Amino acid sequence: MKFLIYFSFVFFNMGLSADVGFIPSIDLSIYGGKYYIDGDSSSMDLKTELFGSYVINLDEENQIYPVYSGYYNGTQDIQELAGGDVLTRQRMGHTFSLKYKRSKDFNSVKPRVSYSINRIKETKDESWGKGLFDYDVISVGFELEQERPEATYKEYFDFYKVDYPNYASLISKSNTVIDTTTYSELSENAGTDILNSRNYRLGFSHITFPKDIVFTKDFSFTYKDYYDQSIITKPVMGNPIFKSDKRKDMEFKISSLLENTSKKIYLSLGTDLLWLKSNQNSYDASRTKYIEDYYGYISFAIYPTVKFNFKNGGNFSYSFSYTRLNYTGRYSQDVNGDYLASKINQNYYLSSLAISYPILKNIYARGIYSYQVVNSNMRYEAGYRYNYDSQSFLLGLEMSF
Numbered sequence: 001m002k003f004l005i006y007f008s009f010v011f012f013n014m015g016l017s018a019d020v021g022f023i024p025s026i027d028l029s030i031y032g033g034k035y036y037i038d039g040d041s042s043s044m045d046l047k048t049e050l051f052g053s054y055v056i057n058l059d060e061e062n063q064i065y066p067v068y069s070g071y072y073n074g075t076q077d078i079q080e081l082a083g084g085d086v087l088t089r090q091r092m093g094h095t096f097s098l099k100y101k102r103s104k105d106f107n108s109v110k111p112r113v114s115y116s117i118n119r120i121k122e123t124k125d126e127s128w129g130k131g132l133f134d135y136d137v138i139s140v141g142f143e144l145e146q147e148r149p150e151a152t153y154k155e156y157f158d159f160y161k162v163d164y165p166n167y168a169s170l171i172s173k174s175n176t177v178i179d180t181t182t183y184s185e186l187s188e189n190a191g192t193d194i195l196n197s198r199n200y201r202l203g204f205s206h207i208t209f210p211k212d213i214v215f216t217k218d219f220s221f222t223y224k225d226y227y228d229q230s231i232i233t234k235p236v237m238g239n240p241i242f243k244s245d246k247r248k249d250m251e252f253k254i255s256s257l258l259e260n261t262s263k264k265i266y267l268s269l270g271t272d273l274l275w276l277k278s279n280q281n282s283y284d285a286s287r288t289k290y291i292e293d294y295y296g297y298i299s300f301a302i303y304p305t306v307k308f309n310f311k312n313g314g315n316f317s318y319s320f321s322y323t324r325l326n327y328t329g330r331y332s333q334d335v336n337g338d339y340l341a342s343k344i345n346q347n348y349y350l351s352s353l354a355i356s357y358p359i360l361k362n363i364y365a366r367g368i369y370s371y372q373v374v375n376s377n378m379r380y381e382a383g384y385r386y387n388y389d390s391q392s393f394l395l396g397l398e399m400s401f
Contacts, residue, residue, distance in 0.1 A: 021057035031396030035075040045074030065099040090121040106147040154205040194229040224249035247280040266307040293329030314357040323348040333380035368394040
């Protein structure tokens with residue numbers, strides 16, 4: 001995929017006529033930062049982000065957008081990975097995308113393709129490319145847009161495939177540590193690449209412009225096919241049985257965003273409502289507990305933002321987000337791991353302050369402070385974190401060309 005996008009850059013630069021317009025754009029940010037979790041601090045480290053796009057105007061109706069975006073985060077933080085919150089030490093990612101836009105009579109079609117590489121270190125001595133949760137994503141899709149006096153309408157479809165090259169089921173590798181009969185029973189349909197998935201997303205957006213406000217509503221449905229992850233059924237003779245049927249998740253999401261159009265003070269209010277339904281179950285052999293719909297949950301998020309824009313081009317902003325997540329099948333546990341009657345819930349509170357000030361043309365000094373509190377009725381944290389507070393300080397430069 002990287003070679004395909006590189007070839008596209010070369011092809012369009014060499015083969016198009018002199019009348020074609022090229023508009024490059026680059027945004028680069030470099031920060032030094034420190035991260036604290038439950039009062040313990042990490043070492044001072046680097047965080048960078050790079051975004052580069054190249055608009056190729058073929059004519060008034062046709063444009064091509066090659067885009068690269070990348071990041072490196074050297075400060076430890078907590079990420080949601082494989083169904084739980086995991087502490088990571090370092091992360092980096094690279095995304096290459098290519099989009100084509102054809103417009104006519106206020107209607108447009110936008111096919112797109114992208115490839116993303118994401119690498120994650122959970123320990124300091126882990127090598128890049130060897131992380132358990134490293135993953136790659138390849139995506140193809142399109143968007144249709146209709147601009148009308150009363151509103152703008154968008155319809156979109158995406159197919160994306162997620163691969164975890166280093167993650168494999170432990171069952172598939174256990175034939176040397178358990179007896180042959182038990183291994184045969186457990187691994188017959190267990191699967192190996194159990195986190196890999198094929199995903200199909202279909203969505204619709206409706207954008208209106210009442211007075212000085214932009215109001216965006218979006219609905220999407222995503223079908224997730226974990227094609228090598230077999231369904232766990234109720235245990236027989238003390239062992240879970242893996243059916244030949246595979247895990248399928250369905251995700252329904254409704255979002256809204258209110259934004260004002262003022263250049264002095266920017267205000268926004270966003271909301272997300274998400275329901276994920278899964279046919280996958282779980283079995284805790286140490287406590288002989290069978291749990292249906294292990295990955296299913298309902299979550300709601302609200303996130304207001306206010307930003308004051310200065311005359312010199314700088315700005316000051318404050319944002320807050322609250323997310324409530326309720327698992328529909330997963331039971332809470334006490335500190336010893338014993339199951340309770342209630343289902344797991346989590347509350348996420350995140351506040352961020354940021355200030356930006358120009359120091360040279362297209363170069364800004366920027367400082368960011370973020371504080372997050374996560375609490376839950378889940379007290380057993382041998383596998384994932386459910387209760388913690390964290391804060392981060394970042395200071396650096398942002399450049400836009």
